[in-house]
Amino acid sequence: MRKPLSADMFDELCPSSLNPIRFGDKWAALVIRCLESGPRRYSELRVPLSRVTPKVLTQSLRSLERDGLIKRTVHTDTTPRVEYELTPLGHSLLEPMAVACAWTEQHWDELLDARESYDNATRLHQTG
Amino acid sequence: MRKPLSADMFDELCPSSLNPIRFGDKWAALVIRCLESGPRRYSELRVPLSRVTPKVLTQSLRSLERDGLIKRTVHTDTTPRVEYELTPLGHSLLEPMAVACAWTEQHWDELLDARESYDNATRLHQTG
DNA sequence: GGCCGTGGTTACCAACCGGATACCGGTTAT
DNA sequence: ATAACCGGTATCCGGTTGGTAACCACGGCC
Numbered sequence: 115m116r117k118p119l120s121a122d123m124f125d126e127l128c129p130s131s132l133n134p135i136r137f138g139d140k141w142a143a144l145v146i147r148c149l150e151s152g153p154r155r156y157s158e159l160r161v162p163l164s165r166v167t168p169k170v171l172t173q174s175l176r177s178l179e180r181d182g183l184i185k186r187t188v189h190t191d192t193t194p195r196v197e198y199e200l201t202p203l204g205h206s207l208l209e210p211m212a213v214a215c216a217w218t219e220q221h222w223d224e225l226l227d228a229r230e231s232y233d234n235a236t237r238l239h240q241t242g
Numbered sequence: 243m244r245k246p247l248s249a250d251m252f253d254e255l256c257p258s259s260l261n262p263i264r265f266g267d268k269w270a271a272l273v274i275r276c277l278e279s280g281p282r283r284y285s286e287l288r289v290p291l292s293r294v295t296p297k298v299l300t301q302s303l304r305s306l307e308r309d310g311l312i313k314r315t316v317h318t319d320t321t322p323r324v325e326y327e328l329t330p331l332g333h334s335l336l337e338p339m340a341v342a343c344a345w346t347e348q349h350w351d352e353l354l355d356a357r358e359s360y361d362n363a364t365r366l367h368q369t370g
Numbered sequence: 371g372g373c374c375g376t377g378g379t380t381a382c383c384a385a386c387c388g389g390a391t392a393c394c395g396g397t398t399a400t
Numbered sequence: 401a402t403a404a405c406c407g408g409t410a411t412c413c414g415g416t417t418g419g420t421a422a423c424c425a426c427g428g429c430c
Binding site: 379 | 405
Binding site: 134135136137138142179180181182183203206207209210213214216217220221224225227228229232233 | 262263264265266270307308309310311331334335337338341342344345348349352353355356357360361
């Protein structure tokens, strides 16, 4: 719950752009997964999402907020900080995400194979 | 099964670009739904997808074929024709799609409301 | 006063996606 | 012969997405 997010949470892995199933924009799904275990500060999110520049992370967060999937709270007590957390609506998205994730894990190899043979076939068709 | 696809299959409806959950490119999910009931010819697909230009439809079909989700068959017997049909892999995608679709139907209003109030709030913040 | 950390913003830019329009090569029907 | 149909291509183009780099307002702290 209050465990910090590890920097290699999405290491190497997560070629989300290759996945035919997408939730929101490019990084939205990863953001949501980061918030699964409770509210997080902007700087906390930046740790596992180090490949995402602040601008793009903010874009993603704003977009999720706009859709009512996450809630942004500015705390002014003691030290000023901003926390992001899943709304009930955002939480409800975890189910279809899990199903999609299961499908991807199950068929990932098949998908890559299909692409490779398709690309090989079309390349042959072009050059020879 | 052999019923023709109706032209208003996706009429009015299906602002898929607003849906946070997406399968493949802009039209892929609709193409898949068209193929649910069996193989279809290119010209058959163009009926419900009349808003999609031939180039874009071809792009979508190629992309789905590349991922091994659909199979393209050129028939040379009697009358030449091209048929597209779901592969087993493509068929397996129907389950996560159904889950995603259920989520969207269930939360669509909530989503639109969230956007509207967010946009109103930010607009107020800008002008006033 | 100067510096640091937080949570961003701004300006600029390249790539990609999707769309409009026009055209095309082969086959069948007339 | 020629016209229509089928299954696309070719070309161009504008809008959006995502990325880089630089900057910034605010408060706390030394």
